[in-house]
Amino acid sequence: MTGRNKGSRPAKSNVPANVRAHWFVLLATLMALGLALAVQGYIHHLGGVPGDSLPADTAAGAVPTTLSHGGPVVDSRGGAVTTVSPPDRTIALTFDDGPDPVWTPRILDVLREHHVHATFFVVGSAAVDNPDLVRRIVAEGHELGVHTLTHTDLGTAPDWRRELEVQGGQDAIVGVTGQAASLLRPPYTAGNGAIANGMWSAMHGLADEGYLTVLSSLDSEDWQTPGTKAIEANLTPPGPQGQVVLMHDGGGDREQTVAALDSALSRFAEQGYRVTTVGDAVGVASMRPASAIEQLRGSALVWGIRLSDFVVWAISLGLVAAGIVTFLRAVLVMFFAARHSRAARRLPGPGRGRRRVDVMVEPAVTEPATVIVPAYNESAGIEAAVRSILASTHPVEIIVVDDGSTDGTADIVEALGLPGVTVIRKENGGKPSALNAGIQAASHDLVVMVDGDTVFEPDTVRALLQPFADPRVGAISGNTKVANRGGILGAWQHIEYVVGFNLDRRLFDVAECMPTVPGAIGAFRLHALRNVGGVSDDTLAEDTDLTMALCRDGWRVVYQEDARAWTEAPATLGALWRQRYRWCYGTLQAMWKHRGAVVQGGAAGKLGRRGLGYLLVLQVLLPLFAPIVDVFALYGLIFLDPLRIGALWLLFLAVQLLMAAYAFRLDKERLGPLWTLPLQQFVYRQLMYLVVIQAVVTAVAGVHLRWHRMERYGSLRVPQTQGQG
Known part of the structure; x- marks a missing residue:
């Protein structure tokens, strides 16, 4: 996602101290939880009554x-x-x-x-x-x-x-x-x-x-x-x-x-x-x-032990529920991914990536498309992005909307002198306003939106548009790939894109409840966009907000795995935090905005009851519970059987590896980066759930978060051949 909302100051200056203080609350909560677990562990696991056999020490020289x-x-x-x-x-x-x-x-x-x-x-x-x-x-x-x-x-x-x-x-x-x-x-x-x-x-x-x-x-x-x-x-x-x-x-x-x-x-x-x-x-x-003091101390001990027992019981119950949900999620995404893949293989021709098994195979979509590129200070990668799109095997017009850039982004595009490329200059108004400007200028009914830090393969646009042969399809999500996947942080994000995002999109496609068409690569019907009022600036996740609006308007949203777009991922933990913080906060905004879909029928009801339910459980509630899981794991290593705890962790990791390997196979990716998956559990996972906690607290506090602009590294290159490279 590129661009930003109005204003240029960093978001953290817009978050008051009382919101930032939630980290102290979290730390205090975890410390209290740790104390309760320590009490329970000491009481029930460091002692016990194994019998009254006498200790081995028999030296009695000092005994009177x-x-x-x-x-x-x-x-x-x-x-x-x-x-x-x-x-x-x-x-x-x-x-x-x-x-x-x-x-x-x-x-x-x-x-x-x-x-x-x-x-x-x-x-x-x-x-x-x-x-x-x-x-x-x-x-x-x-x-x-x-x-x-x-x-x-x-x-x-x-x-x-x-x-x-x-x-x-x-x-x-x-x-x-x-x-x-x-x-x-x-x-x-x-x-x-x-x-x-x-x-x-x-x-x-x-x-x-x-x-x-x-x-x-x-x-x-x-x-x-x-x-x-x-x-x-x-x-x-x-x-x-x-x-x-x-x-x-x-x-x-x-x-x-x-x-x-x-x-x-x-x-x-x-x-x-x-x-x-x-x-x-x-x-x-x-x-x-x-005495009164003795009774106070005694009551404190009794209630402290009872509270610690209750905490452990509640956490154990939660862990069982979380384990069941995690296992079911792995089974579901792999099952639906397999179904999605089989359906795609049964469909011949350019549109074989479509998940349509209940309709006749339609002719390939050949009509031209308008590609809209919103850009704010994208000088590092805008040339590669535009040239890659222009090299498409499908006829396109390209509209680059410069949203008040100060680094000469528009000048770079104009200096290229490429046919079929139009530059629109406007004052900085945020990514939604830039996209809406492109929508107003679009010449064709099929519209592709792509971020300025993203490059396409030659056949990306053609593959992306094929599901529009089904008149019920109003939007299509492409397959976003991490370009700068070198290093351990890049490998972790590569794994997340392939496993977390793309497996979920296959599930959402089959379940007809796609909540997000990513800003990096998405296709839309122009009249569908106009029917929902264009791209709203109500949330920081304008892509999720738009997708949910289209679902509620009755449109099908599908996933096209063959349409690949290569994007830059954050190269530092700080940049990754800012990006995911905005994504998570914006997704929460969109979920709240479209909560009414839960009680609706048709496509809106599928989004509400399936899509929003999935997001709530898997992307909000489970991450909020994750710090407790980590604290309880330490409790298990200290007070329970470390071998059993280790075996459970290895089982959990094995399920993740199996799911990741299957996802990589579907995406035709090398399995090499999966060696970093075990390490991901000790850094990346914690970062992600802390992001969710920060976003939830910010949302509950009602704080307006400004746009976090992504850093650009200039690592993108126009793909020379179709495929993964």
Whole structure:
């Protein structure tokens, strides 16, 4: 696209700071999303309850003898180590790793049947996931203790994580119940004799925060699921001494635990043992009402975890939907491209590129055409453009409309002295006004519009016009090719033109909902143009606006793959940004302008429900969702299975490569540039979705965007022979 709207200042000076501030909003949103994912990943994927097997570290040289040979309840506040055991014939019954939605209720039912209470050392993340169970535990007279936030081995964890895990576990209890616990059981601990140096360091450090560490003196070993009888045997007290019994209500299948608990409680009652909580057994108040600050912190943790879980759930749902849409799009475009190609091959002669399988083959279109070239400061390439058009095998007149150029564009064309070439000079009014000036001066009913940075092959015009043999066709899109495709940026744009644009145009042709005839190469019936009022300047995508207007006026718009035009693509990221920003913004304007087509019938309805729907989902909504996809991919690499994430990415890339290879085959292009496609996912893709975000924000803010003029490089040459070259 060439030319510009009135005014010559760059567009960014016309965008206020409050619109540019959306980048800060986007950054803040992604940071918040990253935080939510980090919380969810830490809670659910860096911890877990794989079992209570003891850590490999057994060095215990620093562990006080008082601890290693003492009772299971340990108080090491102030540096002195004191331990205590329950009184004789007293069982302090404890459960770890819950609450579990399946097994904790069944264990509570057994305890209620036997009229006994127990201490539940809950994992903070499980408590947040099952708050009603935690409240039931407290309501039925049982006791809660801290078992860390994610069941982390405190003996090997660094100091910061120890603090996070224990405080997080406490906050979860407070956030759910409004009460704070003073009992702590570190995961992966059993009896006093198994405490190693690292675990002792953790216990000692946490004691000054007010925690009593509760170990066990009688381990059921139910986490190994050895069988109900074995668990019952492990629960047999060796004598009348008081015991702290270790069992589990979470972390796996606890069917054996439930059965063994029922029989053990019956046996304890028969043998005269009192079964109670740890706090009651040793005479300490293990729970207290939480302070206002503690409740605030606990509520923040609980709601933060719930919010992070919801975010991950919503993103996962969105990713599934995006994956399905992306896959369906690949299937659809390849299916319709194949259908379009087969239909084109069945049509003989010069018009074989037409997708008309439901009508008789018409004679070739031979009537002359008017070629309109709007030009604003196109001195770098205007001579090549005009000479290439004049070399057409089809009879043409050429009208170059100089839109107030300041670089001598019109002088260059006039100095060529070429027959059949007319130059119209006018004040700068923008590309639509230049095109309308050419339309008014056109001598023929068939009109071709071409940008001043584009060159034609000799047979381009002839091939382009053939679908006009069908009187229902009002406009035809040609096949735009990137001329300066050298370098990685050129290769990426070449891939996008062949795969993104041309495959879509084949689909739009078959579905009869073509939304855009590109400014680089398009053909129109003159009376169709005049019926819709010419080219409107309501949007920055005048080509899309015009095409949609023609569809709504009842005209068919088709794609002619054999009509090739070679155009210059942006050679820098900045120039590419400005071009795509204008395209995307203008397309949004055109979609909004023609939104009424959604409820219309006929050709307008096909455009509205098929074309606009496709653009909305594939070119607006999916790019807006793309930053979240990237953040979630990082989350998957860190917290999930990197191999699975890599495999999914490779599968996605394979689908893209397959689609790209097929598109290149249809366009008779070499496959060599496709080696850059994997790299495209890490730079080009991000640039494109940031462009969409910028355009959407600008459109929603109601800011009028000025024209971004393309840079010209003078790289175009008149094609010497027909074909790709």
